[in-house]
Amino acid sequence: MFKKILIANRGEIAVRIIRACRELGITSAAVYSEADQTSDHVKYADEAYFIGEGRASQSYLNKDKIINLAKKINADAIHPGYGFFSENANFISEVESSGIEFIGPSSSSVKMMGSKTAARSLMKKHGVPIVPGSTEAIKNLEDGLKTAEEIGFPVLLKASAGGGGKGMRKVFSPEEFQNSFEAIQREALKAFADDSVYIEKYIENPRHIEVQVIADKHGNYAHLFERECSIQRRHQKIIEEAPSSFGDEATRAKITEAAVNAAKACGYYNAGTIELLMDADKNFYFLEMNTRLQVEHPVTELITDIDLVKEQISIAVGNKLSFKQSDLRISGHAIECRIYAEDPENNFLPSTGKIFDYRIPSGPGVRVDGGFSTGSEISVHYDPMISKLICYASTRDEAVERMLRALSEYHIAGVVNNIPFLKNILADENFRSGNININYVENNLEKLTREEENRNQIENAAAVLSVILKNQPDSITLNGKTKSSSNWLRQIHE
Ligand code: MV4
Numbered sequence: 001m002f003k004k005i006l007i008a009n010r011g012e013i014a015v016r017i018i019r020a021c022r023e024l025g026i027t028s029a030a031v032y033s034e035a036d037q038t039s040d041h042v043k044y045a046d047e048a049y050f051i052g053e054g055r056a057s058q059s060y061l062n063k064d065k066i067i068n069l070a071k072k073i074n075a076d077a078i079h080p081g082y083g084f085f086s087e088n089a090n091f092i093s094e095v096e097s098s099g100i101e102f103i104g105p106s107s108s109s110v111k112m113m114g115s116k117t118a119a120r121s122l123m124k125k126h127g128v129p130i131v132p133g134s135t136e137a138i139k140n141l142e143d144g145l146k147t148a149e150e151i152g153f154p155v156l157l158k159a160s161a162g163g164g165g166k167g168m169r170k171v172f173s174p175e176e177f178q179n180s181f182e183a184i185q186r187e188a189l190k191a192f193a194d195d196s197v198y199i200e201k202y203i204e205n206p207r208h209i210e211v212q213v214i215a216d217k218h219g220n221y222a223h224l225f226e227r228e229c230s231i232q233r234r235h236q237k238i239i240e241e242a243p244s245s246f247g248d249e250a251t252r253a254k255i256t257e258a259a260v261n262a263a264k265a266c267g268y269y270n271a272g273t274i275e276l277l278m279d280a281d282k283n284f285y286f287l288e289m290n291t292r293l294q295v296e297h298p299v300t301e302l303i304t305d306i307d308l309v310k311e312q313i314s315i316a317v318g319n320k321l322s323f324k325q326s327d328l329r330i331s332g333h334a335i336e337c338r339i340y341a342e343d344p345e346n347n348f349l350p351s352t353g354k355i356f357d358y359r360i361p362s363g364p365g366v367r368v369d370g371g372f373s374t375g376s377e378i379s380v381h382y383d384p385m386i387s388k389l390i391c392y393a394s395t396r397d398e399a400v401e402r403m404l405r406a407l408s409e410y411h412i413a414g415v416v417n418n419i420p421f422l423k424n425i426l427a428d429e430n431f432r433s434g435n436i437n438i439n440y441v442e443n444n445l446e447k448l449t450r451e452e453e454n455r456n457q458i459e460n461a462a463a464v465l466s467v468i469l470k471n472q473p474d475s476i477t478l479n480g481k482t483k484s485s486s487n488w489l490r491q492i493h494e
Contacts, residue, residue: 001024001025001317002026002076002077002101002316002317003026003027003074003076004026004027004028004029004073004074004075004076004077005017005021005026005027005028005029005075005076005077005078005079005103005313006029006031006066006069006070006073006075006077006078006079007021007028007030007031007041007045007078007079007081008031008060008066008078008079008080008081008085009041009060009079009080009081009082009084009086010031010032010033010039010041010060010081010371010382011036011040011371011372011382011385012369012370012385012387012388013082013293013295013371014030014039014041014045014081014371015041015044015369015370015371017079017081017309018030018041018044018045019044019309020307020309020310020313021046021313023310024310024313026313027046027047028044028045028046028047029045029046029047029048029073029075030042030044030045030047030048030049031048031049031050031051031060031066031069032048032049032050032051032059033050033051033052033053033054033055033056033058033060033381034050034052034054034059035053035054035377035379035381035382036379038354038372038375038376038377039371039376040370040371040373040376041371047073049073051065051066051069052065054379054380054381055381056084056381056382060084060085061084061085063085063091066078066085067091067094067095067098067100070095070098070100071098071100075100076100076101077100077101077102077313077316078095078100078101078102078103079103079104079309079312079313080102080103080104080292081293082292082293083383086291086292087110087114087290087291087292088110089107089108089110089111089114090107092104092105092106092107092110093107101316101317102316103270103312103316104270104291104292104293104312104316105268105269105270105272105291105292106267106269108266108267109266109267109268109269109291110291112266113266113288113289113291114161114163115160115161116158116159116160116161116163116198116288117134117135117136117137117160117196117198118160119266119286119288119289120133120135120198120286121135121136122265122266123262123265123286125265126261126262126264126265127258127261128258128261128262128265128286129258129283129284129286130285130286131200131201131203131277131285131286131287132151132200132201133147133151133155133198133199133200134198134199134200135198136198137160137196137197138181138197138198138199141177141181144157144181144197144199145174145177147199148171148174148177151199151201152201153171153172153173153174154170154171154172154202155170155171155199155200155201155202156168156169156171156199156200156201156202157169157180157181157184157197157198157199158184158197158198158199158200159184159187159188159191159192159194159195159196159197160188160194160196160197160198161188161191161192161193161194161196162191162192163288164235164288165234165235166191167184167187167188167191167192168184169183169184169187170202181197184197185197203277203279203285204279205279205280205437205438205439206277206278206279206437206438207228207230207244207246207277207436207437208230208232208275208276208277208278208438209226209227209228209229209230209246209255209276209278210227210229210273210274210275210276210290210294211223211225211226211227211255211258211259211273211274211276212224212226212227212271212272212273212300212308213259213260213262213263213268213271213272213273214270214271214272214308214311214315214321215263215264215268215269215270215272215321216269216315216319216320216321217269217315217318218320220321220324221260221263221264221268221325222260222321222323222324222325222328223256223259223325224300224304224306224308224328225242225243225252225256225300225303225304225328225330226242226243226244226252226255226256227240227241227242227243227244227296227299228241228242228243228244228245228246228436229296230436230437230438230440231425231431231436231440231441232438232441233348233441233442233445237295237296237338238337238418238422238425238441239335239336239337239338239422239425239426240296240299240335240336241299241333241335241336241396241399242299242300242302242303242330242334243303243330243333245396245434245436246278246282246434247434248282251278251282251284254284255276255278255284258274258276258284258286259276262286262289263289266289268291269315270291270312270315270316271292271293271297271308271311272289272292273289273292273294274286274289275287275288275289275290293308293309293312295338295385295388296336296388297309298334298336298367298390299334299335299336299390300334302332302334302367302392303330303331303332303333303334304328304329304330305331306323306328332394332395333392333393333394333396333398333399334390334391334392334399335390335391335396335399335400335403336388336389336390337390337403337407337422338385338388338418339385339387339388339389339410339412339418339419340384340417340418341378341384341385341386341415341416341417342384342416342418343416343418344418344420344421344448344449344451345451346416348418350380350384351378351384351415351416352377352379352384352415353414354375354376354378354414354415355372355373355374355375355376355377355378355386355412355413355414355415356374356375356414357374357411357412357414358372358373358374358376358411358412358413359409359410359411360387360410361389361405361406361407361409361410362409363405363406363409364402365391365392365393365399365402366389366390366391366392366402366406367389367390367391367392368387368388368389368390369387369390370386370387370388371386371387372386372387378415386412386415386417389403389406389407389410391403391406396434397432400426400431400432403426404426404427407419407422407423408423420451421448421449421451424447424448424450424451425441425448428444428447428448430444
């Protein structure tokens with residue numbers, strides 16, 4: 001087993017990895033930027049190292065700083081979490097050749113799946129259904145138009161080096177093809193230094209389903225069923241659940257078999273995710289593979305009773321999977337809500353500043369994966385996710401009720417948050433009946449963002465007053481001037 005792991009990440013996922021290390025008897029080494037001095041991962045880790053200023057390029061995305069630190073402190077392995085270096089093939093190669101273990105896939109798997117055209121060809125070759133379209137980059141305008149006419153409009157033009165919603169353009173007719181093609185080439189060149197573009201048939205109102213896969217370095221593969229991830233807005237997921245409410249075993253058998261074949265096709269080891277689109281007739285298509293642990297992994301952990309982070313570490317050490325496919329069953333239902341410091345009533349504007357009062361839910365079937373507590377600052381430099389609230393119960397209906405109960409216990413003062421918005425989704429009858437697709441949030445935005453009397457602001461005001469009354473002028477200047485960095489005071493003044 002490893003003795004020490006360096007965690008090249010921050011916030012809730014760093015805390016999640018620290019917890020796994022502690023349970024395995026491994027020393028955890030955290031890194032933190034100037035903006036994260038008040039974050040939980042710094043407090044929970046066995047060791048914590050300052051690595052630079054708030055901007056990620058100067059800290060969490062500084063390759064040399066992180067690899068040199070890992071060597072200096074004698075870390076056996078680096079866990080990248082998600083985002084940052086988790087899918088960066090150059091970083092992984094460098095770690096691989098430094099003699100430190102990377103807790104993740106090989107750089108070659110990451111590279112293979114990083115090119116969306118290469119991934120599509122590979123999937124086609126291995127019998128994994130892909131969206132109708134081209135498996136090679138479009139050569140020229142004529143070639144592109146021909147493919148588009150063959151599969152029929154509307155089509156999507158996608159950048160081969162893109163993914164996760166970056167570099168896509170919908171084209172409705174042959175007349176707009178040239179303009180769109182040239183525009184996306186320019187975009188792709190600018191964003192990815194690669195102007196390769198391919199075509200797919202546009203799938204109307206699909207669900208976004210993903211299958212969790214896992215493999216060791218000895219060629220053992222397994223899937224851990226699917227997650228439903230359709231509740232999203234602008235490619236930012238909001239609510240995920242496992243299993244999906246599409247709910248039939250025949251479809252499940254097909255998508256999980258395809259997912260395992262996809263993982264085998266790129267010689268994968270570690271935990272990974274196969275993203276699929278599923279249309280109303282339950283036709284499904286491979287979209288892309290995420291070669292990392294995902295934010296929403298806890299819902300899978302709760303329905304399978306497998307600890308994915310411990311399993312990742314064990315795989316990196318060189319152990320075989322601790323279970324066989326035939327050991328796994330879906331038990332119960334899990335839902336995850338992402339708690340964001342953002343204002344749904346104000347176009348989801350991120351809200352930064354100090355959390356000066358914080359109470360998390362608990363009780364039966366409730367898990368909170370968080371990275372912040374009272375006194376923590378939500379920084380402008382990173383994603384505004386405060387925590388993930390995950391609820392588990394025997395049935396979907398019970399899990400939804402439990403989530404509403406848990407959300408009602410959650411109290412965050414200091415930053416505006418999306419809890420009222422989440423409650424509106426969970427109470428909505430279409431969500432309740434599982435009648436959802438990737439456009440659900442956008443199509444219901446007006447209804448979902450209507451809040452009862454600016455609850456966030458009222459709660460903030462009440463909490464500020466209670467702090468003043470308790471004489472804890474922690475971050476309040478009492479000489480008549482307000483501290484400009486504290487969002488909540490500014491809001492009260494407004
Ligand atoms: C699509 C699609 C419809 N048809 N491809 C967006 C992110 C990237 N992973 C692929 N995406 C999509 N590809 C075809 N042929 C719709 C989307 C899409 C989407 C997919 C998953 C989750 C949310 C989404 C939101 C908008 C569009």
